[in-house]
Amino acid sequence: MLEFDTADVRNRNSHALEAPSPAALPATPSPECLREMYEVMVRSRRLDERCWLLHRQGRIGFHISGIGHEAAQVGVAFAMRRGYDFLHPYYRDLAMVIALGMSMRDVLLGSFGKQGDPSSGGRQMPNHYCYKPANILSISSPVSTQLPQAAGVALAEKLKGGDRVTVTCIGEGATSEGDFHEALDWAGVHKLPLVVVVENNEYAISVPMRLQMAIERVADRAAAYGIRGVSVDGLDVFASYAAAKEAIERARAGEGTTLLEVRVVRITPHSSDDNDSTYRSPEEKAHVRAQDPLPRFQKQLLEMGVLTPATIAEIEQCAQAEVNDALHYAESAPYPPVTWAMGPVFAE
Amino acid sequence: MAEKTLIEAIREALDEEMARDERVFITGTDIGPRGGVFLATQGLYAKYGPTRIIDSPLSESSIVGVGIGAAMNGMRPVCEIQFADFIHPAYNQIVNEAARMFYRSGGQYCVPMVIRCPYGGGMGGGLYHSQSVEATFAHVPGLKVVIPSNPHDAKGLLKSAIRDDNPVLFLEPKKGYRAIKGEVPAGDYTEPLGKAKVTRQGQDITVYAYGMMHFYCQQAAEAVARAGISVELVDLRTLNPLDKETVLASFKKTGKALIVYEDNRFLGYGAEIAALLCEEAFEHMDAPIMRLAGPDVPAVPYSRPLQDWFMPDVHRIAEAMRKLVAY
Ligand SMILES: Cc1ncc(C[n+]2csc(CCOP(=O)(O)OP(=O)(O)O)c2C)c(N)n1
Numbered sequence: 001m002l003e004f005d006t007a008d009v010r011n012r013n014s015h016a017l018e019a020p021s022p023a024a025l026p027a028t029p030s031p032e033c034l035r036e037m038y039e040v041m042v043r044s045r046r047l048d049e050r051c052w053l054l055h056r057q058g059r060i061g062f063h064i065s066g067i068g069h070e071a072a073q074v075g076v077a078f079a080m081r082r083g084y085d086f087l088h089p090y091y092r093d094l095a096m097v098i099a100l101g102m103s104m105r106d107v108l109l110g111s112f113g114k115q116g117d118p119s120s121g122g123r124q125m126p127n128h129y130c131y132k133p134a135n136i137l138s139i140s141s142p143v144s145t146q147l148p149q150a151a152g153v154a155l156a157e158k159l160k161g162g163d164r165v166t167v168t169c170i171g172e173g174a175t176s177e178g179d180f181h182e183a184l185d186w187a188g189v190h191k192l193p194l195v196v197v198v199e200n201n202e203y204a205i206s207v208p209m210r211l212q213m214a215i216e217r218v219a220d221r222a223a224a225y226g227i228r229g230v231s232v233d234g235l236d237v238f239a240s241y242a243a244a245k246e247a248i249e250r251a252r253a254g255e256g257t258t259l260l261e262v263r264v265v266r267i268t269p270h271s272s273d274d275n276d277s278t279y280r281s282p283e284e285k286a287h288v289r290a291q292d293p294l295p296r297f298q299k300q301l302l303e304m305g306v307l308t309p310a311t312i313a314e315i316e317q318c319a320q321a322e323v324n325d326a327l328h329y330a331e332s333a334p335y336p337p338v339t340w341a342m343g344p345v346f347a348e
Numbered sequence: 349m350a351e352k353t354l355i356e357a358i359r360e361a362l363d364e365e366m367a368r369d370e371r372v373f374i375t376g377t378d379i380g381p382r383g384g385v386f387l388a389t390q391g392l393y394a395k396y397g398p399t400r401i402i403d404s405p406l407s408e409s410s411i412v413g414v415g416i417g418a419a420m421n422g423m424r425p426v427c428e429i430q431f432a433d434f435i436h437p438a439y440n441q442i443v444n445e446a447a448r449m450f451y452r453s454g455g456q457y458c459v460p461m462v463i464r465c466p467y468g469g470g471m472g473g474g475l476y477h478s479q480s481v482e483a484t485f486a487h488v489p490g491l492k493v494v495i496p497s498n499p500h501d502a503k504g505l506l507k508s509a510i511r512d513d514n515p516v517l518f519l520e521p522k523k524g525y526r527a528i529k530g531e532v533p534a535g536d537y538t539e540p541l542g543k544a545k546v547t548r549q550g551q552d553i554t555v556y557a558y559g560m561m562h563f564y565c566q567q568a569a570e571a572v573a574r575a576g577i578s579v580e581l582v583d584l585r586t587l588n589p590l591d592k593e594t595v596l597a598s599f600k601k602t603g604k605a606l607i608v609y610e611d612n613r614f615l616g617y618g619a620e621i622a623a624l625l626c627e628e629a630f631e632h633m634d635a636p637i638m639r640l641a642g643p644d645v646p647a648v649p650y651s652r653p654l655q656d657w658f659m660p661d662v663h664r665i666a667e668a669m670r671k672l673v674a675y
Contacts (some may be wrong), residue, residue: 152417
């Protein structure tokens with residue numbers, strides 16, 4: 001369980017400057033890296049699927065999915081200096097936070113609201129990620145609120161003369177909020193070391209993109225703020241990685257903010273509380289499922305010789321075992337004591 | 349000791365804190381070369397430059413949101429909202445984000461940030477340059493709400509607010525910026541947050557106030573003293589967390605309470621004080637607890653007689669004091 005270390009409070013927000021990997025990222029990830037990316041995708045997917053099951057069995061109260069977003073998230077996460085750069089995430093970033101170092105146990109403790117949930121100690125709903133050891137900042141539920149905060153993190157980094165890049169993620173629906181625009185405005189004015197990743201799955205719960213904005217590409221909005229806008233196929237790990245790498249490197253080099261649109265699909269309903277058959281036809285759902293980025297990546301890696309049927313089976317097996325272990329661990333963990341609800345509310 | 353105005357004391361606190369701690373920076377609209385519309389940051393831009401005195405875009409939500417992020421990345425931002433009336437676009441960032449960050453992250457992240465904000469009426473500002481927002485924000489756990497009523501405290505409290513690891517809403521009674529003067533020690537000193545102050549000893553009644561109303565209450569207490577009424581005056585100074593001890597101790601001494609505030613009366617800060625006294629000092633109660641507050645119309649009207657009708661003033665406060673003592 002997280003402890004409130006009040007002795008250390010003055011340093012609470014001072015992030016450890018762990019040695020970043022000095023070598024520049026390769027243009028194309030190495031075979032080992034590709035395999036790791038694939039592993040993260042599989043682990044995220046299996047955990048995500050299990051959460052739906054757990055919800056349907058009434059064992060957890062809520063789940064919101066990253067299924068269909070994993071390729072983009074893995075591409076972005078592996079272009080970051082993990083544990084060094086900041087992530088201000090949103091609720092679909094399961095593969096992203098796993099890539100940055102959260103474990104399945106960490107995630108499931110949150111789903112069950114159990115003691116030791118590193119995100120919030122059981123205070124927030126599931127999927128509201130926060131994990132200081134990996135420089136993952138805390139998110140709330142009102143969408144877009146993390147955007148000005150991410151701009152602030154980036155501004156502070158610039159003021160301090162540091163070179164950590166802040167990555168923040170958001171859905172395309174949330175780009176309609178004022179905070180999104182206010183944050184990009186700051187980012188442009190101050191040329192902030194920030195990458196705003198819009199995971200565009202074309203729906204905000206049930207509202208389709210054409211009712212959200214009168215433009216084709218979210219990335220087109222960048223021009224209005226004097227920042228760079230890029231739109232890529234977020235179902236393609238390679239494209240996502242390359243675009244994120246460029247955006248992050250530019251940010252680190254002082255060249256300012258990129259609005260990076262990764263076009264993805266939402267294969268599930270919006271959340272465990274949603275019934276998407278009220279607004280999506282069976283044909284559309286089948287079409288979306290057919291675009292699943294996971295088999296696509298698997299096929300690419302098989303063709304490249306990075307994976308073999310045997311390694312695929314092994315990765316599957318490991319992922320399933322890890323899910324089972326995490327589930328057992330989280331389900332048998334105790335609930336937090338009620339005193340945990342009482343605070344502290346203020347940092348002492 | 350030099351006599352200074354409230355705004356001068358605030359400026360001095362900002363200046364000294366910026367000199368003391370390089371993590372402190374200021375952002376808000378017009379706070380740069382202009383020095384703020386009330387001149388709270390006058391001269392600081394010339395001294396500290398554009399990386400520490402940052403004119404923000406005109407966007408209250410992001411002034412606070414950027415402050416939160418910067419605070420989480422090790423800085424100590426002081427964010428100015430130009431008028432309390434314009435704080436509402438930032439409500440979500442203040443209440444849902446800043447105030448909850450420490451709790452919701454299980455203590456992983458705190459938000460050492462000050463939001464400075466002029467508030468209150470009596471300056472001919474009409475509905476949108478006169479509002480009192482303290483009750484709205486004092487209701488929020490995780491957010492400290494501080495209101496100074498004199499230059500000495502303003503400097504000491506603002507320094508404490510900047511050094512605090514929590515988000516602090518520092519509300520400044522703008523009518524008092526130049527009207528309220530007092531001795532301000534040179535150099536460094538702090539006043540603790542969460543501590544009220546008995547600013548006048550008395551026997552007959554206790555009057556609770558803060559900000560501009562505290563200033564008026566001092567004059568009213570002076571006036572009724574000539575008629576032999578002994579008023580004990582408590583300056584609340586921090587509305588959240590409230591110094592219950594000082595509040596209760598004074599009431600136990602006099603048994604009669606009047607709470608004066610210019611915010612709307614209904615569900616205003618006086619209601620909390622009254623409830624506290626009822627719950628925890630009932631047996632000491634010697635008269636109905638009284639509130640003198642702004643009426644329940646949206647805000648202070650512009651036209652002079654209408655504004656005067658709205659604002660509690662020295663005369664009305666003195667009258668309320670006499671009424672209470674006679675009960
Ligand atoms: C300010 C706010 N309004 C409404 C909601 C309810 N809500 C939660 S997610 C969501 C849709 C967001 O869609 P999008 O940004 O496209 O992200 P997606 O869920 O599709 O990934 C809505 C309306 C909210 N969380 N916050």
